[in-house]
Amino acid sequence: MAEHGTPPTTTPDTAPDTTPPPTPAPTPAPASATTLPTERDHPFDPPPEFGPLRAKGPLTPLSFPDGHVGWLTTSYATARKVLSDNRFSARQELRHLPIELAVAKEAMTGPPPPGFFMHMDPPEHTRYRRKLASSFSVRRMREFERKIERALAEPLAAMERQGPPADLVTTLVGPVRSLVTTELFGVPAADVDSFQEHTSVILDADSPADKVGESTGHLAQYVMGLVTSLRAEPAEQEPASVLGGLVKDPELSDEELLGMALLFLSAPDTTANMLGLGAYALLYHHEQLAALLADPTLADGAVEELLRYLSIMNVGPFRAALEDVDVDGCPVRAGETVVVAVPAVNRDPDRFGSPDTLDVTRPPTGHLTFGHGMHQCLGQHMIRVTMKTSYTLLLGRFPGLRLAVPPDEVPLRSNEATHHVRNLPVTWDGIAR
Amino acid sequence: MRIVVRRERCTSAGMCALTAPELFDQSEDDGRVLLADPDRSDEHRAEARRAVRLCPSGAISTDEPEPSTREHRS
Numbered sequence: 001m002a003e004h005g006t007p008p009t010t011t012p013d014t015a016p017d018t019t020p021p022p023t024p025a026p027t028p029a030p031a032s033a034t035t036l037p038t039e040r041d042h043p044f045d046p047p048p049e050f051g052p053l054r055a056k057g058p059l060t061p062l063s064f065p066d067g068h069v070g071w072l073t074t075s076y077a078t079a080r081k082v083l084s085d086n087r088f089s090a091r092q093e094l095r096h097l098p099i100e101l102a103v104a105k106e107a108m109t110g111p112p113p114p115g116f117f118m119h120m121d122p123p124e125h126t127r128y129r130r131k132l133a134s135s136f137s138v139r140r141m142r143e144f145e146r147k148i149e150r151a152l153a154e155p156l157a158a159m160e161r162q163g164p165p166a167d168l169v170t171t172l173v174g175p176v177r178s179l180v181t182t183e184l185f186g187v188p189a190a191d192v193d194s195f196q197e198h199t200s201v202i203l204d205a206d207s208p209a210d211k212v213g214e215s216t217g218h219l220a221q222y223v224m225g226l227v228t229s230l231r232a233e234p235a236e237q238e239p240a241s242v243l244g245g246l247v248k249d250p251e252l253s254d255e256e257l258l259g260m261a262l263l264f265l266s267a268p269d270t271t272a273n274m275l276g277l278g279a280y281a282l283l284y285h286h287e288q289l290a291a292l293l294a295d296p297t298l299a300d301g302a303v304e305e306l307l308r309y310l311s312i313m314n315v316g317p318f319r320a321a322l323e324d325v326d327v328d329g330c331p332v333r334a335g336e337t338v339v340v341a342v343p344a345v346n347r348d349p350d351r352f353g354s355p356d357t358l359d360v361t362r363p364p365t366g367h368l369t370f371g372h373g374m375h376q377c378l379g380q381h382m383i384r385v386t387m388k389t390s391y392t393l394l395l396g397r398f399p400g401l402r403l404a405v406p407p408d409e410v411p412l413r414s415n416e417a418t419h420h421v422r423n424l425p426v427t428w429d430g431i432a433r
Numbered sequence: 434m435r436i437v438v439r440r441e442r443c444t445s446a447g448m449c450a451l452t453a454p455e456l457f458d459q460s461e462d463d464g465r466v467l468l469a470d471p472d473r474s475d476e477h478r479a480e481a482r483r484a485v486r487l488c489p490s491g492a493i494s495t496d497e498p499e500p501s502t503r504e505h506r507s
Contacts, residue, residue, distance in 0.1 A: 134461055366487050380447075
């Protein structure tokens with residue numbers, strides 16, 4: 001365990017502790033090292049501990065569950081440096097996990113499976129990423145817009161027929177989650193529910209390890225079945241899904257295809273969760289909703305601002321130093337893991353004016369919700385187009401939309417990975433014609 | 434304004450094609466940057482600068498100095 005050269009010295013926490021700790025610590029860490037905060041006081045705001053951490057400097061010592069002591073950054077500028085510096089590695093086997101996971105530890109700490117390139121460095125990373133990238137291009141995602149319109153037509157029409165109140169998780173979030181599942185994996189409609197049940201078990205940090213293992217095994221087998229049937233399709237047939245496109249690549253083995261598919265396993269949920277929480281934030285900050293209704297050209301910027309403001313991923317990207325690196329005056333040593341606190345970075349007052357205010361008129365901002373550097377999220381435009389199209393359709397049809405419950409009584413579901421609305425009860429007055 | 438793209442650094446994130454579609458496109462093959470219309474760079478200086486700033490892999494540069502990264506309102 002490395003002791004750091006420049007621990008913060010101004011806080012009372014750093015004084016030698018003379019009282020017995022409430023629970024015996026298995027590994028002594030510097031008294032100044034914090035653990036990664038993931039609990040939010042308010043669904044829209046980062047965990048409150050990030051405020052004092054920011055005051056300590058761009059990097060602060062961070063304790064990891066395995067006893068490692070690395071670093072945490074809350075600074076936008078520092079985060080961009082770390083994430084775009086090839087002296088920092090994304091390799092799974094080099095990094096320490098900043099939170100406890102129910103998933104078998106070896107699955108997240110050993111070398112990644114073939115194709116799981118998010119946890120690889122170049123040249124392996126580059127090879128896989130380029131094979132997947134064209135499926136998520138800006139142009140392809142504009143085509144995806146038509147599919148969203150088709151998928152939401154009936155649920156929104158039903159919502160209008162039935163009249164208020166309605167639950168936006170049923171009419172908007174659920175259908176989008178199913179659509180993204182189909183778009184990515186080509187899962188036949190009859191299997192979508194079962195597929196989603198298993199992904200929910202895997203993504204829920206509260207699931208017991210044996211259940212996670214069971215669902216992972218089931219899905220791996222199911223995806224391999226999809227790969228086999230997709231391979232049987234005629235080569236000239238236009239692929240109907242991202243996985244269908246990948247399967248056409250003769251250089252990719254079944255194991256590599258499975259590893260790549262695992263990378264977007266969480267995408268339907270992340271997209272749907274962001275869509276639901278974003279709708280909640282707009283309905284909560286109704287003056288922002290009014291601004292958007294008054295000027296639909298704000299839609300692109302509103303989506304960016306929601307992505308910045310909400311930063312739904314609690315555990316941001318993290319990297320292992322391959323050599324000793326001085327980062328903004330902090331000596332990061334080879335082997336140490338640096339965690340980027342995305343929710344805090346996206347509220348960095350040195351980068352964003354009035355960072356804690358949701359402001360749909362803010363200029364396109366360069367938030368780090370999708371990361372930065374060579375690993376920046378490939379699915380980011382899918383999330384953008386999904387949010388923009390869904391909100392436009394919803395608000396176009398129900399301009400008088402508002403929450404049907406007091407704003408602070410919307411039921412939320414939160415865990416270590418992300419958080420989202422469980423239900424989003426809404427009501428409305430007039431119908432646009 | 435002269436725009437330079439270094440395709441070997443490109444990571445296919447598509448931020449340029451999103452920010453300045455008049456100037457940048459993505460390859461059908463691997464999503465990497467294509468300079469769509471370099472002749473229009475003078476018409477789209479602000480977009481080009483934003484694309485430089487947003488590019489996650491530093492694959493785009495111009496021959497003009499980069500302004501501050503602090504948020505600014507135009």
